[in-house]
Amino acid sequence: MSASGRAFVAGATGYVGREVVAALRAAGVETVAHVRPDSPRLAEWTRRFAALGATVDSTPWEEAPLRDRLVALTPTHVFALLGTTRARARAADQAGAPAADYEAVDYGLTAMLLRAAQAVGPRPRFVYLSAAGVREGTGNAYLAARVRVERELRGAGVHYVIARPAFVTGDDREESRPAERWGAMVGDAALAVVGRLGGRALEARWSSITGASLARGLVRVAFDPTLVDVELFADQLRG
Ligand SMILES: NC(=O)c1ccc[n+]([C@@H]2O[C@H](COP(=O)([O-])OP(=O)(O)OC[C@H]3O[C@@H](n4cnc5c(N)ncnc54)[C@H](OP(=O)(O)O)[C@@H]3O)[C@@H](O)[C@H]2O)c1
Incomplete structure (x- = not known):
């Protein structure tokens, strides 16, 4: 496929994110890959993404700078592909680093990104990588973070795609x-x-589903004008 627009990819260094950047570039979409400024691999990712023809942005995860950056970039599509793990949360805790649990990252940073997207005019389409099994009332912290993001996304006044794969691995x-x-x-x-x-x-x-297959599917549905405010499972996303 080929598509036009400008995509901002948060979580670009992840297993899915890096493939989304590659799929966007393969489709000819101008792509800004976000890498956190304190990433020990910032230089490596800058080289890798530049080789794909993408630009790296390393705006800090802070409310005003992130909002101002998105407003300046005016992306047509924002991909929210962030996520932590229990091991990463524990490591941050032990190192005395800022909280990196599901509440802080999967909910907190994604919600911050959504607020930034709401400030952009015209508003970009928000592509959110959620998960299978998300349901109101869950006692699971991983799923509960996604319930909150999804609730805010549905009321945010942006067009969205919610993706619900089961296992993403390969x-x-x-x-x-x-x-x-x-x-x-x-x-x-x-x-x-x-x-x-x-x-x-x-x-x-x-x-x-593999990261590459999911990424191709996410890019395909993100640029499909007939798919507006939809929630899709892996069978609809395999690319
Ligand atoms: N794996 C599965 O089976 C599965 C299934 C359904 C949904 N999902 C969800 O899909 C999303 C992406 O999955 P994935 O496998 O691509 O994840 P991943 O490989 O673990 O990548 C996670 C991304 O989030 C960023 N991130 C993590 N902690 C951060 C923090 N404290 N501050 C800023 N950025 C942070 C990482 O940046 P750094 O590289 O800088 O750490 C990376 O870009 C996640 O939300 C995941 O829960 C996964």
């Missing part, structure tokens, strides 16, 4: 996440049986 993930890989393998094996028994639709919806 051999190409740099970070070792054995529990996630194992969970995806077991789940995919069970779903393959379901698929052979006639449940192809269930298999397509709930089986794991």
Whole structure:
């Protein structure tokens, strides 16, 4: 596909984010990849994204600077692909660094990005990478952070796409996440049986997806004018 517009990608250094930057550039979209200014890999990411023809922005995660930057950039699309893990939250805690738990990152930074997007005129489309299983009243902190973001997004006055994949994983993930890989393998094996028994639709919806496939799907739906304010599962996102 080819598309026109200007995308701002938050979480660009992640497993999904880096593939979204690549997919956007492959589609010919002007792309600004956000890398946090304190990233130890800022220079490396600047080189990697420049090689794809994307620009790196390292505005700090602070309310006014982020809002002013987005207002100046006037993106047509904002991708919110951030997320922490329990291990990262623990490491930040032990290092005496600012909180990096689901509340601070998955909710807090994504909500800050949404407020920044609301200040842009005309308002960009907001593409939010949520997760399968998000439901009101959940006691799970990871899902609860997404419930809050989704609630705010639906009332924000921006057009949005909410993506709900189950496991996002593949051999190409740099970070070792054995529990996630194992969970995806077991789940995919069970779903393959379901698929052979006639449940192809269930298999397509709930089986794991790679970062690259999800990224191509996210870019495709983000630029599809017929998909406005939609919530999509993996079967609708495989690219
Ligand atoms: N993995 C799954 O199975 C799955 C399934 C459904 C949904 N999701 C969700 O999809 C999203 C992206 O997943 P992913 O696998 O691409 O994640 P990932 O590889 O862990 O990348 C996370 C991104 O968030 C940024 N980030 C994390 N903590 C931060 C902090 N304290 N301050 C600023 N930036 C921070 C990272 O930046 P740095 O590189 O600078 O740390 C990175 O760009 C997450 O919200 C995840 O929960 C994942």
